Amino acid sequence: MNKAHILLATASLTAGLLGACVDQSRVSSTSGEVRGANADDLLVVDCLLPGQIRQLGSRLTYQTARRPIQTTVHDCQIRGGEYVAYDRANYQTALNIWMPLANEGDADAQNKVGEIYERGLGGPPDYTLAAAWYRKAADQGHPRAQINLGFLYEKGLGVDRDPEAALSWYRKASELPDAVMIDRQALDAQRAQIDSLRDDLDRSRNQLEKARRDLRNSEQRLHQQRKKLDALPSPTSGMSADQRRQLEASRRELEKQRIELAQRQEKIKELESQSRRQQENLLLLQTEGSTQREQLNLVRTQLERAQKDLQQYQQQAATNQQLLAQTRTDLAALSKDQVKDDEAHAHIKRLAGRLAEREQALGQQEAAVERLQNKVAELSGQLAKTKAAKQGDLERVKQALDNAQADLALARETAEKRAAALYEAQTELETQKRKAGESGARLAELELQLQEREQVLSGQQTMVENLRKESDQLKQKLQQLEEQQSKSRTAVAKSDEQVAPPSIQLIDPPLLTVRGTADNRIPIKRGLKHRTVVGQVTAPAGLYALNINGIRTQHDATGLFETDVLLAAEETPVNVVAVDKQGRRTTLAFSLIAGADKEQMIAKPINPLKDVEVGKYYALVIGNQDYETLPDLDTAAADAREVAAVLKERFGYDVTLLLNANRYEILSALNRMRKELTDKDSLLVYYAGHGELDRVNLRGHWLPVDAEAQNTANWISNVSITDILNAMSVRHVLMIADSCYSGALTRSALTQIDAGQSEDERSHWLKTLWKMRSRTAMTSGGLAPVLDGGGGQHSVFAKALLNVLRDVNDITEGQRVYREVSARVAFEATRYQVEQVPEYAPIKYAGHESGDFLFVPKNYLN
Structure with a gap:
């Protein structure tokens, strides 16, 4: 039964490792036996090794600073290193390991710190800090940091989006300034x-x-x-000149009288206001006069009472004076007779005492009388002054009141006269209005119309x-x-x-060499009158025109074309010309040879790497088809076997084939290659099997045969695979996955060379590619279903890949193989009316340095 691999994207990686997707609606969640219990020991972690013990001379022993490396958990344990368990690693723990060395200026550590910030381990990414650390390493010429910084500029993460700056950093990293082009995605x-x-x-x-x-x-x-x-007619156009003059005069007179009346009314209001103020002042003075009269009456009452008291005191004083005179007379008489007897003498003493008392009382009364007289005189003076002052105020108030009343009467009289005059003027105005009659009404109507307009x-x-x-x-x-x-x-x-020029891939018939030389010859059967030619044009700037042997040829939106070529007797030249929208052209010339021997037509190898120590080629080929709990696949095992055979037979690879591998077996094989392969070797990893996306952390995963749909314990994260590839010292790595795509890829960092360059230029370019470290991935499709059947015993992608690899007779870049595979897959996909576009890109965070994987046929290695 055929199936479609549903492609799932994750934001955690920007380069994808693919695995066939699981249709979870058809999978049970029952647990199975979990094999490879120690597989976590094979995962890569940031390890802080102890310092080395060094001897200086015969007496001094010291320990160096601790050293950070990336290695497996098992290796870190054996070497006594310190690490944080992989599934608990986060932003800060990773920084604690690499930050000290980065602060000392180590470019590799600075690049790792930038990757930690960009990946946002355990938290959100900090692209601004990532760009700052990448720049520090890039300024020291660190290729991976230059690639990473270029990626941030291309996407506008942490820095302003600047494709030109991105291209500049990509070219610095590649050491081939003219070979790096902006990808179609950036241009789009x-x-x-x-x-x-x-x-x-x-x-x-x-x-x-x-x-x-x-x-x-x-x-x-x-x-x-x-x-x-x-x-419109004038409002007064219907009136005579005299009527208009009279009306205008009446208007003026009426306005004048209105003004005078307003002035008179204002004067009346002012006089009335003055009168009210004067009346208020009069009332105030009357109130004050009444108060003063009350005070005067009180003083008068006090004066009368004092006068009465004075009269009483005067009368009493007269009486006392009379008694005093009488007493004095009696005293004189008694003095004459004082010798008469003792009784008379005692009586005289008593009379003398009484006389003294009365004289004292008389003195007090005289003093009181004097005080009363003084008070009476004072009150009489105050009374006289108050009378005089109040009399003057009262006279002034009366005079002011009389004046105000006179003014008020005059103002009323004047107002009455003016009112009468106003009445007469109004009467006259009404008369004039009546005379105006209909003319006035017409005037008002016209004035209203004029106002509205x-x-x-x-x-x-x-x-x-x-x-x-x-x-x-x-x-x-x-x-x-x-x-x-x-x-x-x-x-x-x-x-x-800076965009790459068009490229032409011939699908049918296939070319025997991909060197781009002018002697491309293709054998065909004798006796044919026509030969169908199928190919694809890739034009990042947009395809403007396609001509085959001078004839305009139609193509679809993906650049696929198909045409019949009329054959000559023995040799038929075919010239394919593609022109993009920038006016740049690419030509693919080949000849169709009737009845030629294929083996004799293979071009003689020219080895541009003959002076370079190429190293060995290794391949890890994984085909997972028979799953324990997940649905089985149809062609994964057959695809893996055939790929392993082609790599071994045509390219001399040392192949490790894993069929139906569990988690431990896959990680163990990758870890073994990490330890054994050198920096001169190359590694190709091919995976066909299920893949899945963890919806919680948005990471893509490969699913070994012991994986369960709802249990991630035995899933292999793409992040884990990326870390393993980054820890490898191997020169080139190509990951080919006929399965689910799990990340956004960028092709901007890939080097490209224009077709038609000389052999010397191509030789120099291949040598440069070989020197640069590369980590690339070729995937079977983008964010759309991919065909599992359609290729007979193989998937459409695997069939196209195998056919292209069998036709490679020259040293060929992985990117060129991808273009041939992509063209054939796109052509087959159109037959099934589905869209399947393979992709090729660097694997981010895996240590890519702008090189490319090279397919070197076995005869070149010999």
Whole structure:
């Protein structure tokens, strides 16, 4: 039964490792036996090794600083290192290991710190810090840091998006400045942005044109209204000259009388106000006079009481004086007779005492009388003064009141006269109005019409002004959009200069050599009159035209073309010319030879790496088909066997074939190659099997045969595989996965060489590619289902890959093999009306340094 591999994306990796997807709706969640219990010991961790014990001379022994490395858990344990368990590793623990060495200026440690920040272990990524650390390492010439920094510039992460700066860093890392091109994805993003700007510009132009039309219509309406207004008769056109003069004079006189009446009314209001103020002052003075009169009466009462007391004291004093005189007379008489007897003498003493008492009392009364007289005199003076002052105030108030009343009477009289005059004027005005009659009514009506039309005119003028403002704003916006469009066109033009030229892949018949030389010859059967030619053109800048032998040839959206070539007797030359939208052309010339021997036509090998120690080629081929709990696959095992055979027979690979491998077996094989392979060797890993996406942490996984759908214990994360590849010292690694794509890939860091270059240029370029470390992945499809059947015993992708590898007779870059495979897969996919586009890209965080994997046939190695 055929199936479609559903492709799942994850944000944790930016380069993908693929595995066939699981349709969880058809999978049970029962547990099976878990093999490989110690598989976690084979995962790569950040390990801090103890310092080395060193001897200096015969007496001094010291220990060096601890050293950070990336190695497996098992290796770190054996070497006594310190690490954090892989599934508990996070942002800070990883930084604690690498930050000290990075601060000392170690470029490799600085790049690892940048990767830690970019990956955001245990937390969100910090692209700004990642860019800062990448720049420190890149400035020291670290290729991986230059690639990573270029990627941030390409995507606009932590730095402003700048494809030109990204390309500059990619080229520095590749050591081939002219060979690195911007990928189609970056160009498509720029073109989408330009298209959006153009759409905005078109909308703005439409809005501006509409505003201009509205403005013209408004101006026309305004002109028409003005013409109508000018054509209206004057409000007084129906009256004679004398009537108009009389009406105008009446208006003036009425206005004058209205003004005078208003002035008189204002004067009356002022006089009434003065009168009210005077009355208030009079009332206040009357109140004060009443208070003072009460005080005067009180003083008078006190004075009368004092006068009465004075009279009483005076009377009593007179009586006392009389008694005193009598006493004195008696005393004189008694003095004469004092000798008469003792009784008379005692009586005299008593009389003398009484006399003294009365004299003392008389003195007190005289003092009281004197005080009362003084008080009476004082009160009499105050009374006289108060009377005089109050009398003056009262006279002044009375005089002011009399004056105010006189003024009020005069003002009333004047107002009455003026009111009478006003009444007469109003009467006269009414008479004039009655005389005006219908002319006045007509005037009011015309004035109202004039006012309404003036309001309409004012509204139209306001509308015109608003339209003009809106027009100015639209003109300004149009200018800004045109400037932005100009800048975008300039940026696109610069980017277009750096985009790869078109490339042509021949699908059927296949070429026997991919060196791009001019003697490409293809044998065909004798007796044929026509030969169908199928191929694909890849044009990152967009395909403008395709000609075969001078005839315009149709192609589909993916660049696929198919045409019949009329054959000559023995040899038929075919010239395929592709022109992109920048005007750059690529030519593929070959000849169809009737009845030729294929073996005799194979080009003589030219080995550009003959002076280079190439090393050995290894392959780990995994085909998981028979699963314990998951659905079985159809072609994975057959695909793996055939790929292993082709790699061994045609390319001399040392192949390790794993069929139906569990988690421990896969990790153990990868770890063994990590330990055994050297920096001169190359490794190809082929995987066909199930794959899945962990919905919690968005990581893609390979699923060994002991994996369970709902249990991630035996899943192998793409992050784990990436870390293992990064820890390898091997020169080149190519991961080929006929399964689920699990990450966003970028092709910008891949080096490309134009077709048609000389053998010397190509030889130099291949040597440079060989020197550079590479970690690349070829996947069977993008974010869409891929065909499992359609290739007979193999999947469509595996069939295309096998056919291309069998036809390789020259040293060939992985990128060139990918283009041939992609063209054939796309052609087969169209037959099934599905879209399947293989992809090829660097594996991010795996140590890619802008090289590329090289397929070297076995005869070159010998």
